[in-house]
Amino acid sequence: MAERTIVIMSDSHGDRQIVQDIKERYLGQVDAILHNGDSELPVDDPIWNGIAVVGGNCDFGDFPENRVLDIGDITLAQTHGHLYGINYGFERxxxxxxxxxxxxxxxxxxxxxxxxxxGKTIFINPGSVSQPRGEINERLYAKVRVTDDTIYVDYLTRNHQPFLAISQEIKR
Structure with a gap:
């Protein structure tokens, strides 16, 4: 399998510029760019050309609730999460x-x-590129690199600098 790279952002809450910055940095350089919802941007905004986007609880318009993407030999499920009750657990x-x-x-x-x-599934929340919560008060997105035997999940700041404290390497 060829190595695959996926960039994932979420919860930009009206900050169109950071979505544009990430798109410009990676479009044509990676296998997929994802936005996991709560952009608060219109569904017909041209910024979504080249980005797989799903709707969140703060989005309006006809965004898909979730997506399933095949990227090489990787099956990737994408959602915002609110419809699966993730505030209360991850079972659904x-x-x-x-x-x-x-x-x-x-x-x-x-x-x-x-x-x-x-199980066999790696779950990734890229954090929020504009409004982080919890113990890590850094605005982040994720860059995921998949090889034959390893999934590398790197978190990056809005300035595209590595945030190494939570980056991970997981064997496939």
Whole structure:
């Protein structure tokens, strides 16, 4: 398998410039760019050309609630998370990820960067690029690199600098 790279952002809450900055930096350089909802931008904004976007609880318009993307040999499930009740637990999100055969399931909503594994699925929340919550008070997005045997999840700041404290390496 060829190495795959995916950039994931979420919860930009009206900050169109950071979405544009990330898009300009990576479009044509990575296999996919994702926005996991709560952009608060219009569904027909041209910024979405080249970005797989889902709707969040603060979005209006006809955004998809979730997506399943095949990127090479990777099945990626994308959602905001609010419709799966992730404020109260991850059982419903995990069930959906299993149902669609996801290797990676990415979500937002909580504004907290996190990477964890349950069964065969790696769950990734890129954090919020504009309004972080919790113990990590850094505005972040994620860059995921997938090789034959490892998934590397790197978190980056709005200035595209590595935030190494929570970056992870997970064996496939």
């Amino acid at each position: 999100l995990d069930f959906w990820a299993q149902e669609v055969g996801a290797d990676i399931c990415t979500y937002g909503h909580l504004h907290r960067a996190a990477t964890w594994q349950l």
